[in-house]
Amino acid sequence: MAQIGLFSSAFFTLLAIIFCFIFRRQAWIALLCSSLLTLGLFMPVSFGVLLVGTTITYFLGNKSQNSSKIGVGIGILLGALVSYKLREIWMDSRSLSLDDFWNEDKPWQIIGLSFFVFNAISYLMDIKRGYIKSTDSIFKLAAYLLYFPTLYAGPLHRFNYLNEQFDQAKITKKSFNNGMRLILWGLFKNFVVAQRLNQLQIELRQSDIGGWWTLLIGFIFFFYLYFSFSSFVDFFQGVSEIFNVRLKDNFHKRVYLSRNRHEFWRGWHITLNEWFRDYFFYWQMKFKFWRDKPYILLLLTYLLIGIWHGITVKFFIWGFLNACWILLEKRWKIPERMEKNNSYKFLEIGYHLLICSLLALVFIFPSLEGLFIRIGKPNFLPMDVFLFQKRNVVIILAMCFMVDQYHRWSKDLRMDAYFESLPSWKRRLLYLPLILSIIFFGVFMKGMDNYYLKF
Template sequence: MVEFNLLLIILYIACSIVLLALFKKENKWKALLITSLVFYYILVGYKILFLILLAYIIFRLGFVIQRNLSKIRLGVLCILIPLIIYKTTGTGFHFENYTSKDFQILEVLRWSSLFQIIGLSYFTFNGISYLIDIKRKYIKPEKNFFLVLLYLIYFPTIFSGPLHRAKYLIPQFKNISISDTSISKGMRLILWGLFKNMVIAQRIFILINVLSNSEISGPYYLILGLLFFFYLYCNFSSFIDFFQGISQIFGIQLKDNFRNRVYFSSSRQQFWRGWHITLNEWFRDYFFFILAKYDKKRKYTYLLLLITFILIALWHEFTLTLLIWGICNGLWIILEKKVNLQRLPYPKVRKVTGYIYHLLFSCILALIFISPDLMYLIKTIFINSASVPKEIIYRQTNNIAIIIFAFIIMDYHYSKAGNKRFDEYLQSKSLFNRWFIYIKLTLIILVFSLNAGVDNYYTLF
């Protein structure tokens, strides 16, 4: 399991606040650049020099593309090469690595290890969006290289996003401001992220490992898929909440990446509109729409949609398993568009059955996502006799009860928040209710958390 030690994060926040106090308002962004470079160096070592060089190339390409728009393809290809090498020379199956290796343990003698850098995907995608937005004349090239560098390696976003456009983030860097309100809102998000990660996600992860090493088979094997589906949400969204909170302390508002209660979607289309939002928007804006404009008669819309989901899958990892996972997602969306579930009668019944239908097929896709051997997966579910390890489940009773208890609390607050972000939801509460929630979440974390670290599965990608 990949963990970021909380002490490291606390040091980052403290050092950033101290440095911010030393700079004038118009130069406060320099403090975040310094701390981002230092703490990123702690995690990736000398490889940060490669990223600084790549950032400078992106910076210079911005001016080249402004003068000659036709250079955009060459520019994008140049900065894609390291990511392609990274994805095609990976260290192995992602879920296996996640359960057995530390992300800093790399085969240093392999030439390709230079490109095995945490956050390279997000660095590259932000770099590409920066160049394409210049080509589209949405923005002008930033004249200060160090602002571009901060945009590309900003510590709270480099590991798992959310992805941001330069037009959205760079102006915020120029107006950094710490206040009582920003600290309060930031700490709420940090607390919420810690609760989801340390109490729910990490406990689900233990349950997944226990069951995956047992004799569970037949339809019961879908339980693993369901657990991973909820684990991935709690893990990834909590990491986003956590670093959104850190940014909020500095007065920087990062974009939301997950819709509240997205796990209770009634269709795959609804799910993808609320899941990893900024990545999906990136592929929509910088791949799908670019090709769709050549399809004036809309003959190949579904094909482009399928290719988009395949690329999203291969971004995770260049494997046959992920290729199949991407094809399944694309075909699922296409099938829903053709059937048009909204036309079905009885809206209330359709909504409830939609939850069940989506969760069922999500379990299968989750198993494909984490399975290194699809034949073994098919055999385990459809050929082997049904078996559930009752003794193991009995030994996990307390863990299961805590997961259910904490999940109900999370879902309750999300249901009350509606479309509001958690910090805004708490802001609407009375002072008494806010402090009741603070104390409740803090006590649950202190009593039921397992590790003093923030677990982040998506660091692997």
Template sequence: MVEFNLLLILLYIICSAVLISFFSKQDKWKALLITSLVFYYLLVGYKIVFLVLLSYVIYELSFITHRNLSKTRTIVLIILIPLVIFKITNTNSHFAEYNAKSIQLLEWFKWSSLFQIMGLSYFTFNGISYLMDIKRKYIEPEKNFFLVLLYLTYFPAIFSGPLHRAKYLIQQFKSISVSDTSISKGMRLILWGLFKNMVIAQRIFSLMNHLLITEISGFYYLIPGGLFFFYLYCNFSSFIDFFQGISQIFNITLKDNFGYRVYFSSSRQEFWKGWHITLNEWFRDYFFFVIAKYDKKRKYTDLLLLITFILIALWHEFTLTLLIWGIMNGLWIIFEKKVDFKKMPYPRFRKATGYLYHLLFSCILALIFISPNLTGVFEKIFSNAPYFPEQFIQKQLTNTLIIISSFAIMDYHYKKAKNKRFDDYLQDKPILNRWFIYIKMVLMILVFGISAGIDNYYTLF
């Protein structure tokens, strides 16, 4: 399991806050640039030099793009080269690698290792969106290279996943400040993220791994798939909350990336509207719409949709397994567009059965996502006799009860919060209620938290 040491994150916050105090109001962003590069270096080592050089290339190409729009496609392909090399040469199973490796500060040099950099996907996609937005005349090229460098390497964002447009983020960098309110709002999100990660996500991951090494088979084999489905949500979204909180301390608002109760989706279309939102928006705006404008009669919309999901899958990993996973997701969406479930009678019954329908197929797709052997997955589910190890329940009863109760607490607060971000949701509560929630989460982290670090599956992509 890949973990970030909380001490490292705490040092980042303290160093950034202290350094900001030495800069004037208009230059406070320089403090975040310095700490982002230093702490990024602690994780990726000498490879950060490559990213700085690539940032400068993007900076220079932005002016070429602005002057000569016809060269934009060639420029975008050039920027994609390092990421494509990384995906092609990284042949390990991401799930096996996640179980076996922790973050290494340095690696022995080989020709492809230069491109195997944590956060490279975020860096590349933001670089492309920056150049494309200049081409579309949404923004002007930023004249200050170091602001572009901060946009591409901002420490909290590059490891938490939400993709941001340059106009949205650079504008906030220019008005950084620290106040009692920003600290309070930030600490609420950090606490919420720690609770979801250390108490819920890590425990679900442990339960799933213990279950996978048993002889579980038949219909019961879908249970590990369901656990991974819920684990991914708690893991991904907790990391977003955590780094949103760090940024909020400096009055920088990072975007949400996951719908609050997306795990209770009643269709695949509803699910993808709230899952990895900024990545889907990126593929929509910079691939799907770009190609779709040539399909004036809309004959190939379904094909383009399928190709988009295949690209999303291959972004995760260049493997046959992920290719099939992408095809299945695309076909699922196309099927739901052809068969409009909303027109079916009995809305309440339809929604309730929709939860079960979506969860069932999500379990299968989750198993495909983490399995290096598709044949083995389908044999386990469809060929083997149903078997569930009864002794497993006895051994994992305490862990299971902690997961269920903690997840229920999380879902309760999300249901009450509705569309409000968690820090704003708490701000609206009476002070006694607010502190009760603080104390409750702190105690649960201290008593039920598994490790002293936060793990993040996203770092593998």
């Protein structure tokens, strides 16, 4: 599916460029047509399901402000998402593996369902709250809900934000250059770093590593997850930027060096957390019952974030542990204390990475029983894995250092804006290591890898 994603992205981009010359004054039509054709050709099942969902959202939201029809629409959308998420329970009952289920030749995959449903719900709820008026054009709504880059990789956006972006869509020299810069950055992070980290964590999981050394798997997986998901967002931000449509950022640059869990969640999967904050937590806080119990509501919010990943016991526990971590930090005022004192910054980063590695194990092991068995084994670090993978380890360390250095140089600027701000000679000097690294150190066997596609 990753290979299809990379090829379909190139197809969408080329198609949209061609259509933009046809629909010069209304480039959003070019983006809509390109999205529909790409989805229909490469993901026909997803296309059919999402097209039905778009039609339902339009008719239930259109001119239905403060109507019960909007509640019906939200219920239908959530029901479809929950039913699809229950597939893992169905697979367990038939002894099917997740890998078999997600093989690209399986017809029941629905790519982008979570992003679609959350965007559709935000549209309906914003109508109900009176923040926006329903659109009279189903094509405008379809452009918002079925826009290929956001459907495939996120981030989540509100209707007005993307609709305004579409109205300004056009290809310029600046937008094309900035888009290509982000695409280069995303390809580098994915092929050179993420996939090598994935190879290493797979080797360790298949080894006899045991005891507390098992945390090393969680540590490596955490960085793999960051590079895999953030590189996809970078890549599709670049694809979208070509058409002067600026997608939101979904990660703070150095979120992997967070000093506490509050800082981490402010910079990780930002738009998903904002969605749960705006459309669940704040929505419930208007009721007196929850205003008196904010910590319980916070716990419930993180439980929902957990089971969004999958309606299973392990994801429920993962969400529960995240909530407990946040609540304990609030109770002991850890974020405030850390902000006042930077003397122990490295220890604080280590503290966060240690517990983060443990939570990552809950996230990735097929069952909690298997995880407890692995941790219960005698402490053992299989050095033969690192000797066998020594070239891979050296490349990973060097490339992670290079990414972090680029992040430090760019500070608060997005990478395309940072490159644009540099003199041309310096810009080309920074392009060179990225291009050479992709050529000589890239891993291309599985195409572009995004672990989060399964959610």
